[in-house]
Amino acid sequence: MQFELQSTDPKSKARAGKVTTDHGVIETPIFMPVGTVASVKAVHQTELVEDTKAEIILGNTYHLYLRPGTETLTAAGGLHKFMSWDRPILTDSGGFQVYSLDGINKIKEEGVKFKSHIDGSYHLFTPENVMDIQRQIGADIIMAFDECTPYPCPPEYAKEAMDRTHRWLQRCINRFDETEPLYGHSQTLFPIVQGSVYPELRKISAEFIAETNREGYAIGGLSVGEPHEEMYAMSDLVCDILPKDKPRYLMGVGTPANILENIALGVDMFDCVMPARNGRNGQLFTSEGIINIKNAKWERDFSPIDSNGTSYVDQLYTKAYLRHLFRSNEYLGRQIATLHNLRFYLWLVKEARERIINGTFREWKELMVPKLQNRL
């Protein structure tokens, strides 16, 4: 994987760059739709490419490990082939899910014992086997096995989890470096900065992670319930420490406004279930603000879903029709809203990129952030 820093905004820390993988190029800043179990929910792979214009998608190691399982994925020749997706993929390490999906997990130095949400069976994730599993899945970018702390988190525990994350990282790197990719394309390992909302821990962690000299870095443990200002403060502090010539991925963030604010702080890559999940619940993000399409006010609004929108669904269907589909609990409503929201997120980061390159990002961001939070 290569990263080229192409441009920096003169009035913020925003960056435009280019990540090159064996499955193609990703222009940053980028948003990555989440394809939990080998599918971005309710969206065809063809639509991801042609309509939402996704450049990279995310897979979840925890979910893929349980279903379809690594034997099936290996037999298929990896996740790309299994799901017929030939652009880049990033997989998380499974860490986040084993802590958040179920109370039943036990963290030891060796790793984390957890219970499957599907059949209740017990499994163990260790830094080593999570590297092996991600080799079998075959994503272009894979993540270190970390401990993501909840919010709020006492400082003592935040430090303990951070220290363990650092020890686990060394084991991840050792295992990753002594194994080979399985499917003929290269893979790269991103370490993850932790430290909860404590500046001193974030500083220690970012410095530790920067020292590992990998091809890219992630910021974890944010967007877990903390106030946005705390998220921005941590992101800002960490981006200032991480090297300029590597991409920075802020995990699990966030709202459209969160994304623009973090781009301004120097983040290059984002993922979040929000556009798809909220879309399935009838919430649409637009450049003018947020629409709850289930509201009665749209009942006879025959204007396009989003007159500024760049997904084909935005112009083809009306608000009244989409509202009707949600009221009638029709699959197509969820499909349309998901396409719209993913396209909107991808438009937003592409627009940010163009503004960074032409030097107008800062003004545009300050205009957009309040608009993005309007309730229409």
Add this chain to the structure above:
Amino acid sequence: MQFELQSTDPKSKARAGKVTTDHGVIETPIFMPVGTVASVKAVHQTELVEDTKAEIILGNTYHLYLRPGTETLTAAGGLHKFMSWDRPILTDSGGFQVYSLDGINKIKEEGVKFKSHIDGSYHLFTPENVMDIQRQIGADIIMAFDECTPYPCPPEYAKEAMDRTHRWLQRCINRFDETEPLYGHSQTLFPIVQGSVYPELRKISAEFIAETNREGYAIGGLSVGEPHEEMYAMSDLVCDILPKDKPRYLMGVGTPANILENIALGVDMFDCVMPARNGRNGQLFTSEGIINIKNAKWERDFSPIDSNGTSYVDQLYTKAYLRHLFRSNEYLGRQIATLHNLRFYLWLVKEARERIINGTFREWKELMVPKLQNRL
């Protein structure tokens, strides 16, 4: 609406024809996907046109009347505009739903009182208001308000319902002929032959209906649980009586084999929820037989969903992947299976049409019918 009979199979009663409406041409025999509440479930309008190659879709008056309601549909300028579908639409009369969806209905000479499945409110459908509602929906082809009897049905009741259907038909015709279409395109009214599985009643009904001299005719009250041989006998008898120069629509039929058998008897138009509904449950119809994609045997079958299939999903995705999506209860599984099945049904009738035109339909049908019922 015009109908042109283009070709008749030399060795069966199968016909190839052309129906011309203000929203375009339909080549027969044709299958019409069902778009119950202004959406063919889990399929985009663009996919219906570009992938499944649907030439006409069906809407359900009962469902559309309740939701979004005729006021919204009228405000939108009719169903075509409301759902962004500019090809032909056929609406049923709501009769079938008021009898089948809920036990709570009361049939009188005036019409049928029924209870909404959504909010329990009471409504009355009469031959007159069902014509008015279908004017407001604005389908190209609209159906008479009939009484569809269940199977089995005592002969006395079958006769009573048939006689009432005939009296209601006259009221439908009167109302239809004294009203005008609302949206600038013409509409046509198809009467419906009833008579359960009694040849003498079917003969009386077909003769009565043929006398009305409308632009097309439907056969109702079949595919309600009777053995296939009884369905075929009734369809055969009725097609022999209905005029050759008008299209014949067999309502609610059926399996791929049912469709080929009825084409051989002279039926031109079909609709059925089966390809979409069974698809959503993981049953795929193919030219080699029926696949239950949830079966364990497909777990590591990385061959295309249907190597003979003509939907793009057939070649893009594998059986193993589709099975995984169903096991994981992913929306995309239902979307893929629905597209596949609808495209298969539309391929089947188009292939039948070509065979009719080149005179090889009968042999092909006899080869296909057993294959279509294989369990793969």
